[in-house]
Amino acid sequence: MILGVIGLGLMGGSFALSCKNNYNFSKIVGIDHNKSHKEKALKLGIVDEIIEFNEIIQCDVIVLSIPICAIICVLEDLSKLPLKENVTIIDFGSTKKEIIDKCPSNIRPKFVPSHPMAGTEYSGPEAAIPNLFENKVMVICDIKDTNKYQLNIAMEIYESLNTNIRLMNSDEHDRHAAFISHMPHIVSYSLANAVLKQEDNEHIVALAAGGFRSMARLAKSNPAMWKDIFESNEENLLDAIDAFKKELKIAKKLIKKKKYNELYSWMNKGNTLHQIL
Amino acid sequence: MILGVIGLGLMGGSFALSCKNNYNFSKIVGIDHNKSHKEKALKLGIVDEIIEFNEIIQCDVIVLSIPICAIICVLEDLSKLPLKENVTIIDFGSTKKEIIDKCPSNIRPKFVPSHPMAGTEYSGPEAAIPNLFENKVMVICDIKDTNKYQLNIAMEIYESLNTNIRLMNSDEHDRHAAFISHMPHIVSYSLANAVLKQEDNEHIVALAAGGFRSMARLAKSNPAMWKDIFESNEENLLDAIDAFKKELKIAKKLIKKKKYNELYSWMNKGNTLHQIL
Numbered sequence: 001m002i003l004g005v006i007g008l009g010l011m012g013g014s015f016a017l018s019c020k021n022n023y024n025f026s027k028i029v030g031i032d033h034n035k036s037h038k039e040k041a042l043k044l045g046i047v048d049e050i051i052e053f054n055e056i057i058q059c060d061v062i063v064l065s066i067p068i069c070a071i072i073c074v075l076e077d078l079s080k081l082p083l084k085e086n087v088t089i090i091d092f093g094s095t096k097k098e099i100i101d102k103c104p105s106n107i108r109p110k111f112v113p114s115h116p117m118a119g120t121e122y123s124g125p126e127a128a129i130p131n132l133f134e135n136k137v138m139v140i141c142d143i144k145d146t147n148k149y150q151l152n153i154a155m156e157i158y159e160s161l162n163t164n165i166r167l168m169n170s171d172e173h174d175r176h177a178a179f180i181s182h183m184p185h186i187v188s189y190s191l192a193n194a195v196l197k198q199e200d201n202e203h204i205v206a207l208a209a210g211g212f213r214s215m216a217r218l219a220k221s222n223p224a225m226w227k228d229i230f231e232s233n234e235e236n237l238l239d240a241i242d243a244f245k246k247e248l249k250i251a252k253k254l255i256k257k258k259k260y261n262e263l264y265s266w267m268n269k270g271n272t273l274h275q276i277l
Numbered sequence: 278m279i280l281g282v283i284g285l286g287l288m289g290g291s292f293a294l295s296c297k298n299n300y301n302f303s304k305i306v307g308i309d310h311n312k313s314h315k316e317k318a319l320k321l322g323i324v325d326e327i328i329e330f331n332e333i334i335q336c337d338v339i340v341l342s343i344p345i346c347a348i349i350c351v352l353e354d355l356s357k358l359p360l361k362e363n364v365t366i367i368d369f370g371s372t373k374k375e376i377i378d379k380c381p382s383n384i385r386p387k388f389v390p391s392h393p394m395a396g397t398e399y400s401g402p403e404a405a406i407p408n409l410f411e412n413k414v415m416v417i418c419d420i421k422d423t424n425k426y427q428l429n430i431a432m433e434i435y436e437s438l439n440t441n442i443r444l445m446n447s448d449e450h451d452r453h454a455a456f457i458s459h460m461p462h463i464v465s466y467s468l469a470n471a472v473l474k475q476e477d478n479e480h481i482v483a484l485a486a487g488g489f490r491s492m493a494r495l496a497k498s499n500p501a502m503w504k505d506i507f508e509s510n511e512e513n514l515l516d517a518i519d520a521f522k523k524e525l526k527i528a529k530k531l532i533k534k535k536k537y538n539e540l541y542s543w544m545n546k547g548n549t550l551h552q553i554l
Contacts, residue, residue, distance in 0.1 A: 117486040137484055166483065176481045179472055184492045186532075187464060190524035192547035195456055197520065204453045205553050206443065207414055209394040213554065214491040215461045220551050223544035227537050234532060241529050243474065245522075247467035252518050260508050267500035270469035274497050276482050277490065 001025055004051070004059035006074060008032040008041040010120065011092050012065030013128025016046045021130050022160040031056065040125040057081055061153065064091040067228045072102045075111070079104035088150040090114050094177060095233040096141040096170040109147040112154040115139040115173065116163065117181075121220035138163035141170040178236035183244055185226055186237070188218035278302055281328070281336035283351060285309040285318040287397065288369050289342030290405025293323045298407050299437040308333065317402040334358055338430065341368040344505045349379045352388070356381035365427040367391050371454060372510040373418040373447040386424040389431040392416040392450065393440065394458075398497035415440035418447040455513035460521055462503055463514070465495035 003025040005012045009032075016028050030047035032038050038050045056062060062078070064071045071091045078089060089111045093099045096113050103111050118136040120127060138158045143151055158165050168176075195201055195216075208216075230237055254263040280302040282289045286309075293305050307324035309315050315327045333339060339355070341348045348368045355366060366388045370376045373390050380388050395413035397404060415435045420428055435442050445453075472478055472493075485493075507514055531540040 117484050119486065119488065121488075136486060139484065172477075172480070176477070176484050179475060179481045180484045180489045181486070183471075184468060184489055186525070186528050187468060188492065189544050189547035190521055190528060191461060191464060192550040193524040193527075193543065194460075194517070194520040196546065196550055197524075198456060200453070202553055203449075204456045205550070207394050207416065207453050207457045208554060209396065209413060209458070211396065211398075211495050212457045212461055214494055215465065216550055216554060217491055218488050219544075219547040223541050223548060226544060227541045230532060230540065231535075231537050234535075238529065238532060240471070241525065241532075243471040244467055245525065245529075247470040247474075248463070248518065248522065248525075250470075251463050251467060252515065252522075255507060255511060255515060255518075258508075258511075260504050263507065264500050264504045266470065267466050267496075267503060269473065270466035270496040271500060273469040273473055273482070273493060276479055277485055277493065 001060040002058055003028045004031065004056050004062045005029070005047065006031045006056070006062065006064050007066035007070075008037045008046060008125050008128075009065065010123050010127040011116065011132075012063060013041060013044075013046045013125045014130065014132035015063055015065060015092070015116075016041075017128055017130040018133055018161045019157065020045075022162075023157050025061075029055070029059065037125050044125055044128070046125055046128055053077070054081065057083055059087065060084060061088045061090065061157070064089070064093075067225050068093045068095060068099060068232045069228055071099050075099070075103050075107065079107045083107075083110075086149060088112060088153045090154055092116055093232075094181065094229045096139075096173050098232045100142055100145075100170050108145055110150050112143075112146050112150055113141045113170065114154065114158075115141070115177070121217050123222050123225075133158075133161045133163050136163055137166055139166050139168050139173055141168055141173050143167055174233050175236045175239075178233055178240040179243070182229060182233055182237045183240035185218045185221060186230070186241060187244065188216060192216050192219035278337040279335055280305045281308065281333050281339045282306070282324065283308045283333070283339065283341050284343035284347075285314045285323060285402050285405075286342065287400050287404040288393065288409075289340060290318060290321075290323045290402045291407065291409035292340055292342060292369070292393075293318075294405055294407040295410055295438045296434065297322075299439075300434050302338075306332070306336065314402050321402055321405070323402055323405055330354070331358065334360055336364065337361060338365045338367065338434070341366070341370075344502050345370045345372060345376060345509045346505055348376050352376070352380050352384065356384045360384075360387075363426060365389060365430045367431055369393055370509075371458065371506045373416075373450050375509045377419055377422075377447050385422055387427050389420075389423050389427055390418045390447065391431065391435075392418070392454070398494050400499050400502075410435075410438045410440050413440055414443055416443050416445050416450055418445055418450050420444055451510050452513045452516075455510055455517040456520070459506060459510055459514045460517035462495045462498060463507070463518060464521065465493060469493050469496035
C-alpha cells in the first residue's frame with residue numbers, strides 16, 4: 001500500500017515518520033505547496049518521494065494534514081480525480097463538523113474524519129517527531145457515513161501507532177475541542193498580549209519561571225492555522241470563552257470583596273480537575 | 278555556620294538540599310509544625326536535625342519558607358529572641374512589600390527579603406529537589422535597608438546555587454510578580470473550573486493533550502498558599518487580571534464580529550512574546 005501525505009508540517013510529517021516505524025507501507029509520498037518543506041521532508045527522510053497533486057491517484061491511503069480551509073478545497077479536488085476504488089481518505093483537521101458537512105458525497109464513504117489530540121507549539125517538517133501520536137487520543141467522527149473497509153484501514157494504522165481511538169459525533173467533538181484546546185489557545189494569546197502591553201514588559205518577563213512559560217507556550221502556535229480553526233468553530237469557541245470568563249469574573253469579585261475563604265473554596269474546586277485529568 | 282530552615286516543604290526542602298550540595302554549612306536544622314513533614318525531612322536527608330522554635334538561636338542563617346502570614350508572625354517572634362549577633366534572616370515569600378513593611382525594625386538590617394522564581398506544582402518535603410534553583414532568577418528586594426554583611430552572605434549562598442540574582446524594589450517586584458505568576462495562577466484555576474462545570478467534563482477532559490495540561494498545571498498548586506499570596510498582592514493582582522481581561526475581550530469581540538484578519542494580527546503580536554521570553 002502507498003501512503004500519500006498532503007501537508008508535510010508537524011502533524012503530517014510526524015504521521016509519515018510514525019507510519020514508517022510502525023505500519024507496513026511500501027512507499028510514502030508527499031505533497032506540499034511550500035518548496036522548502038518539500039526539500040526538508042525529503043532530506044529528513046519523512047517521505048520517499050515528492051509528487052504532484054494529480055499523481056495522488058497512485059495512493060491507497062491519503063492523509064490531509066493541512067489547514068481546515070485547505071482540507072475542504074482538497075476534498076473537493078480529490079472528488080474529481082480517478083482515485084483507487086478502495087482508497088482511504090483521512091483528514092487531521094482540528095474541527096470536524098464543517099469539514100464533514102462540506103465533503104463531496106461521492107467520496108464521503110471513503111473518508112475517515114480524524115483528529116489526533118497531539119501536537120507541540122512548533123511547526124514545519126523539522127518539528128516532526130516519530131512518537132508524536134503514541135499514547136495520545138485519536139478521535140474519529142461520524143463513522144456511520146464511512147464504509148467499514150476504510151474505517152478498518154484507518155483504525156489498523158492508528159492502532160499500529162499506539163493511539164487511543166475514540167469514536168464521537170462531530171458536534172460533540174467540536175464542542176469538546178473548543179474547551180480543551182481552542183479556548184485555551186485564546187487564553188494563552190491573551191496572557192501573552194497582556195504582558196507585552198505593559199511598559200516594562202522586558203523586566204516582567206525576566207522573572208518568568210516554569211509556570212508562566214507553560215501558560216504562554218500555546219501562544220507560540222502558528223496564528224494562520226489557529227485563525228482558521230477558530231473561524232470554523234466559532235459558536236463553540238465563544239461558549240467556551242464565556243464559561244472561562246464567568247470563572248475569571250467570580251475570582252475577581254471574590255478578590256475585590258476580600259472574600260478569601262470563598263476564593264480558597266473556588267481554587268480547591270479547580271484543584272479537583274487533576275483527579276480526572 | 279549552621280543553617281536553619283523554617284518550613285520543610287517544596288521550597289525550604291529544596292533549598293536545604295541545594296545548600297547541602299553546594300554550600301559549606303556545618304549543620305542544617307529544620308522546623309515545621311507538621312509532624313509528617315518533620316519525619317519525612319529527616320528520612321529524606323533534607324535536614325540533619327529537627328529542632329524546637331527557640332533552638333533557632335544556634336543558627337547563623339535562618340530561612341523562612343512558609344506562607345506569607347506565617348513569615349510575618351515568625352519575623353515578629355524572631356525579633357524577640359536572643360539571635361546570634363551576625364545572623365542572616367532570609368524569607369522566600371512570593372510577595373515582598375507587606376512582609377518588609379511588617380518586619381520589626383530591630384531585625385530589619387539582618388533581613389534579606391528574597392523571592393526565588395522557581396517552583397513546581399507539587400508540595401511537601403517529598404517534592405523537594407536539589408536543583409530547583411539552578412539557573413533560576415533569585416530576586417532580592419529593598420537592599421538599602423539590609424546590612425552589607427548579611428547581604429553578602431545571602432548572595433554568596435545564592436551564587437553557590439547558580440541562581441541569577443536580581444536586585445529590585447519591593448513595589449516593582451510585587452507588580453511584576455502579579456503579571457508573571459499570580460494572575461496566571463488565577464487564569465489556570467479559572468480554566469480548570471470552567472471545564473469542571475461542564476456537564477460532560479469527563480468526556481471533555483478525555484481529549485486533553487499537552488496544551489491543555491500545561492495550561493491547567495498551575496491549578497494543581499496549593500490553594501491555601503496561593504490564597505495568602507493573592508491577599509497580600511491584591512491591588513497588583515486586580516490590575517493584572519484587568520489587563521488580561523482586556524485582551525480576552527478584544528479576542529472575543531473580533532471572533533464575534535468575524536474579524537479574523539484582525540484576530541490573526543492580534544495573535545501574531547502575542548507570538549512575539551517568545552522573542553523576549
